[in-house]
Amino acid sequence: MSSPCAQHQHVHRLIQQPLTELTEKLRRGARKVTAPRQAILDVLRKHASPLTNKEIHAALGKEDCDLATIYRNMHTLELLGLVRRYDFGDGAARFELSAEEGSSHHHHLVCTRCRLIVEVDECFPEEFQSAIASRHGFTQVQHRLEFTGWCPKCQSR
Amino acid sequence: MSSPCAQHQHVHRLIQQPLTELTEKLRRGARKVTAPRQAILDVLRKHASPLTNKEIHAALGKEDCDLATIYRNMHTLELLGLVRRYDFGDGAARFELSAEEGSSHHHHLVCTRCRLIVEVDECFPEEFQSAIASRHGFTQVQHRLEFTGWCPKCQSR
């Protein structure tokens, strides 16, 4: 789990880019710290709501990269636990930095008319989840909780 | 909204097919009771887990209809509240009869390795949901709660 040769790696990193938890995780997973990956994570850091791959692509400025590269990287970043994937039911996956990377664990309230997304802190009780998991013999259980409705502006429609 | 001429309609229905809540709702929504719709609902009645459109299509026997017809009908049936749509994150929507149509309100625990689906009765507390809705000024708020993990058989993988 920890770096095998911290001193040597540290020197190396200082030369190339600032040491962050991000690069730490990438390297631990034998992944390269590439320009597209840093650019994608930068975009996510600057946005409060989860973004689609297309939105991420549009938000990349001079650090532009191929859309396919973004798709591939979102899988990688999700696998390494750097981003969290959401599906709000409109056909496009959305991503935001995972809890360990800035934002805290939370869920979303989505307006089904205008797609406004609001963060919600309420969460499904952990003890209930454990009970469900053990009752069915499941491990590695996580949950996904999403709220949908009409936001104030869309109610008169 | 209510039947304009209940007596006449009743006779009519008895001749064509048994009066059910299904046909009742279809007619209330000015929808026709067609063979594909009855066949789709029959398939859903016979299955415990939510099915994809493709699975429904495959399960239709002699009552086969075009896949596009199924897609169109799932929208209609969802709109009328006859079926409930789920998204377990593997790219294909799934459907099951809604609470009023046999099954009770519940959520799912899905194995991310073999796609085993188990029903879960635990639910997000109603009072919390109301609080969230009013705090953000939303109305028509519903929630989607899904659990994912590894089922007993897939844990050794």
Place this chain on the structure above:
DNA sequence: TTGTTATCTGCAAATCAATTGCAATTGTAA
């Protein structure tokens, strides 16, 4: 620095779920 190598990237083509246009068919109400 330099070389080696596995990982990445861009580009184009391919998938796959879901949607849509249109002409023919069918359920409903009168």
Place this chain on the structure above:
DNA sequence: TTACAATTGCAATTGATTTGCAGATAACAA
């Protein structure tokens, strides 16, 4: 039985996501 809107089959299309492949590039050791 008639009239008409709703529905269907079929083919073509859309839009998100994936994949094959050849040419870069980051990581690491010499």
